[in-house]
Amino acid sequence: MQIPDELFEEIVEGTTKLLVPIKSITDKVPPKEPAFFNPKAKLNRDLSIIAYASFLKKFEGPKIFLEGLSGLGSRGLRVANELQVDNVIINDLNPTALKLAEHSAKINNLENVKFSEKEVCRFFSNYSKKGERGSIVDIDPFGSPAPFFDCGIRATMHGGILSTTATDLQVLNGLFQNACKRKYGGIPIRVEYGNEIAIRLVLGCLRMVTGRLGVEMKPLFVESDMHYYRTFVRILNRPDQEENLGYILHCKNCSNRKTALENVKNCDLCGSENKIAGPLWIGKIFEKEFVQEMLNQIPNFSVEKNCEKIITKCLTESDMPATYHTLDEIASSLKTSPPKLEGIISNLKEMGFLASPTVFCPTGFRTNANIKQIIEIFSN
Incomplete structure (x- = not known):
């Protein structure tokens, strides 16, 4: 040709x-x-x-x-x-x-x-x-x-x-x-x-x-x-x-969410009806050791600078629970302006919860706190 x-x-x-x-x-x-x-x-x-x-x-x-x-x-x-x-x-x-x-x-x-x-x-x-x-x-x-x-x-x-x-x-x-x-x-x-x-x-x-x-x-x-x-x-x-x-269970009323092996109709926190996604994978999506090795490999290649930032976030959230929250989502429910991401993550950790940013959303964060606990921390 x-x-x-x-x-x-x-x-x-x-x-x-x-x-x-x-x-x-x-x-x-x-x-x-x-x-x-x-x-x-x-x-x-x-x-x-x-x-x-x-x-x-x-x-x-x-x-x-x-x-x-x-x-x-x-x-x-x-x-x-x-x-x-x-x-x-x-x-x-x-x-x-x-x-x-x-x-x-x-x-x-x-x-x-x-x-x-x-x-x-x-x-x-x-x-x-x-x-x-x-x-x-x-x-x-x-x-x-x-x-x-x-x-x-x-x-x-x-x-x-x-x-x-x-x-x-x-x-x-x-x-x-x-x-x-x-x-x-x-x-x-x-x-x-x-x-x-x-x-x-x-x-x-x-x-x-x-x-x-x-x-x-x-x-x-x-x-x-x-x-x-x-x-x-x-x-x-x-x-x-x-x-x-x-399944991922997401409450239509209070936005509480969790993963479960079984389809559960009502929310644990408020009793309202759940939206249900699945069946789907509910296990880990990042293998921590593998992601760490990805970070180690970056200097060996000619790649975009953004790669390191992306992989670092993946490593940070590799052990975190499934599903994430966004600052806008929480702020909207409280009818207030969203705080800084670093601040809410820091506050969650100070209260004894796990918390990290997520690669899936620039204003997203993962935590093992439930929605009521998150809103309480947002309110303070």
């Missing part, structure tokens, strides 16, 4: 050269043709590189990266160029995207990259046998990743990492509840912390599929952005014995 200079441009992301369509950079919405590339997803790819480096630091098996929906291969090529991996296999149904990926591989002098043009589940099925699976498997579709969970899990080796992106935010945030139930097996509710519920629905769906396949998945790291949700989970070839699927 000839590469017309007027249609394509060479850029550098991380330390990797990428040939991309010029309109992907100049247009407000990157076009899907001739190949899709989203420059605004650089932070997503930066965090992926850091997460994969953290995983590889302690992984002793064959280091094989499988990318099912690669576009022009920006993530896979960065993995091949910036990480110590044995093989990278990039797959996409768009032949033009693959040609661009091949060209980018050549200008980076990469010899550990192979290319595949198959439907994504046919691609993953080629690597679903023991000894042929990937140690890192990536699924980054337009819309929902749920149709690819089964084949992606089967293509992930024992102890490997599966990362997925969801961009069907309206479905996961409660605008189309029936669609969410069909795709993810659970129902969201419209609340201030809807992005966390969305990620827990994705994790809950992954847990349902791994449970059916007789394997275990353990969340390592998650990411929430205006345009996507991304999850990183470890796949282990053993049945999951923990009770980690349940």
Whole structure:
């Protein structure tokens, strides 16, 4: 394929050269043709590189990266160029995207990259046998990743990492509840912390599929952005014995919220009716040791400065309870102006409660105090 200079441009992301369509950079919405590339997803790819480096630091098996929906291969090529991996296999149904990926591989002098043009589940099925699976498997579709969970899990080796992106935010945030139930097996509710519920629905769906396949998945790291949700989970070839699927109960009257294994109709504090989200993942969403290693890896890579701030917040909240509150939410109920985040966190800690900021919202905080206790502290 000839590469017309007027249609394509060479850029550098991380330390990797990428040939991309010029309109992907100049247009407000990157076009899907001739190949899709989203420059605004650089932070997503930066965090992926850091997460994969953290995983590889302690992984002793064959280091094989499988990318099912690669576009022009920006993530896979960065993995091949910036990480110590044995093989990278990039797959996409768009032949033009693959040609661009091949060209980018050549200008980076990469010899550990192979290319595949198959439907994504046919691609993953080629690597679903023991000894042929990937140690890192990536699924980054337009819309929902749920149709690819089964084949992606089967293509992930024992102890490997599966990362997925969801961009069907309206479905996961409660605008189309029936669609969410069909795709993810659970129902969201419209609340201030809807992005966390969305990620827990994705994790809950992954847990349902791994449970059916007789394997275990353990969340390592998650990411929430205006345009996507991304999850990183470890796949282990053993049945999951923990009770980690349940519900988030949110009181319509007082906004008290909690996680529970069972669907509970009424609020513990005021007796009013609960909104109920789920079934979804109610366990931890950050593995503290893994997130700490991500922080340690940052100096080794050329990534956005914001990565350190994001990962530091994730580490701070890694042991905190599920769901968060926002300053505006509490201030609105008291009809007062919101205080500073640092002040409320400090006051909660002084009263003996756990408290931390959250990466999910700049004015959000996590705590084990209930809503009545929070409002009392706000009022003082």
